Amino acid sequence: MSRTLSLLLFFGLLGQQTYAQKKVLIPHESITPFYNLEEWIFSNAGWSYDSYDLTSFDPFSKYSVNTLEKAPMLFIDEHKYHDSWLSQDLFDFPDITLNLIDSVVINQNSSFKNGYHAPNGSIHIYTKKSPHNKVQNEFGLINQINDPGPLDQDPDKGTVNIERIKSISRTNIFLPDFFSTKFLSTNSSYTRTNRIIYDREFNSYLPKRTSGVARNRETDLLLSNRFILNNFDIRLLNSFNYKNTYYLWSPLAGIEMPAEHKKLQTSLLLSPTKKSYFKQSHLSFSFATTDSLQGASIHNYGLDEIKLSHSSSFLLPINESTISVYVNNTFYNWSDGITGNKKSLNDVNLIIGYNQDEIGMLNLVGGNHTLGFEYQKKLRKTLSLNISSYMKNLNGNGYSYALWNQRLGYTRLNRDNHSVTNNSNFVNTYSIAEVSSSFSRKPYQINWSLFYKHYWKFVLTDIDYSFKESELQLDSDIIYTNEKNVGFIGFNLFTLVNPSDKILLKSSVSGHLYRYGNELFTDNTRNINRLILSHSVQYRADKNAIIEILFKYLSSKNIVEFESLESNPIFTTADVRPIYLLNATAKTWLFNRSLGLTLALRNLLNSTESYNTNGQYYNMSISVTASLAIGKKHE
């Protein structure tokens, strides 16, 4: 916790976030296991998210209703991490074990982070420091209900066996005396399960493809080092992500993207060790490549992406105020080995900030795709006001490149429509007003915020699917339209009560109070849960034995893209009923906390959900995890 506070103080000194409301997630405050780090963060942030494969989690950050811009910016130990691929919504980052994480800070209402402009908020992952050499290994299995069991012998239920849904193995090594080395290796595999592979009557062309598709395998490697020289402090972060035989499932059962995906990223942070106007420079390079699986019947992938991002920060103290200057740019280059198409984009921004205690903080951003300002002021000791307004041209994100140039999996996408990348008319213009408050007095901690986002102009993405029975494929149409005067009012409330050393109660509720605009807009926002509520009770029988019960409620929503297919019986309905989740977890540590054992039952209240591919996320499952630390006891 002390490290978290020191990091927050560090940010305060940078002059950026004095007024910003933050949510700090501390891993050891909760024992409930999650499929991966993404799920842990989004669930604890109270955000709406989807998962179709229990590997990728697709979030809608607090301010977003837009399918074009919804993912927050990610930083790992202050390095900006390239979490998207081809600027699509594949929000993807290393599955770092919670054993290695000191804290995760979610910036709720400030859009300027580490010299970058992050209009959808940002997530900062801070890894632990260890004064001693240490090796930790964690192994987990998650089994999901609904295997056919002995009835597999029933000719009506002939299907491949699915023996477990996920296995995870993570190793991390601390070598503090060798350039502060931290190394992480994560391997996970996942097996898909779904109603449609069991029922022969649904075994038409689309479901057939899912049988025999056994596993996604994913490997993450992460290496962090620090070099302190006379004048500079240099920090390096290297990561490698490999998705082997990877099937990314999108909302429709028929859309699969069988691919092999590799991404390498290297990042450098440079900061002076002595007092200086220059505060920090960040440079990050990544290369990602995606190819069709070997032996695939259609060679539909051959995409390479290069990203280079840079930011530099300068801080000028003038009397009791501070002027900050940030320059950042991100360069993208994509090439398509199949069509021969290439595209490059460069996003450049200059940010100038002014901070004075009595006046507040004002940031101005100007760039080739973004123009806007943000003003923050502390109204009282615990009450803050945040007002911002932006104009963002979406041709800077190139979101739809892959969709428009590739036949993804088994879906045909109409290429003859508008292209966001090439069209400068697609501009989101919006304003946000927010009041937020943080109150902390033992044993209570309360954070709340109320925000209003109005789009003066909004680029709406309307995806329309139709089933071509003759070719057993989906035809897809993406239409972008400019809407005017739409928006929503939202809120967040988080409470933590620690009435005794043995009991910890946490509650959070978040959602939208009101959405307004034309019918097309309100229809398309139905893919976000209007209300998300969670409550957890943790009982510490001993420092080595903890029980936790987590309850979660997700209000009903719609998978809007499904609606045009509802008339066809092989597709499922668009309505997703309200979901109630109950998790029960027990954790104990043995051998002087060298061995940690976790047993959890997930989703105790839920029966099988078969309305969509998202349903498997809500199936009940058992999760068993063992974590062994050598070198130093668990913290």
Added chain:
Amino acid sequence: MKILSTLLFGFLFQIGALQAQPFSELEIGFSGSHASLQSTIYSERWGLTISKSFHARTPFYFGIAGFNLDFFTYETKNDVNMDVISMNVSSYFGFHMYENNIFRLSPGLLIGVQRTDSEIRHLSGKNNIEIELFYSAVLEPQLRFSKVIIFGDFQFRRIFNYHRQDIFFYGVGTRIHLPVPRKVSEFIK
């Protein structure tokens, strides 16, 4: 599922009572129980053999913890289905609801997985191993004679296959009570 949820919340109110120092004792033993399939879709195809179980119990920070290892076979009743061998591994959490010098009544929960194997899938070349989640609500009336414990084994088990399997077990078993040296229990802690 409501039964399980209710029991879990019941435990929350019981776990505060430390029954003994964690890992200070160990009870190991075995039982034999009659197993009766309650789900027609299964019972019309298979009958179950006697379930042979190995048990271990120790005082934990909250109540009693331990594990069960059960073996029983699904014996086919027709020419279509084959025998299926099952191994069941589960964690036990329970507490002593009533206790005097000779008698103890202990409700508990078993949470685990069932591993099944059948010959037909060997023959067809399919993956023949299935692993599935189950839970059991357990009631153990116990008679204690010095270091020997005779107990009744009553379980209602739900196995979460695609078509849920409910099994009722009733039988008898014996466990031996072994004190664990303080150094060993401290080392485990």
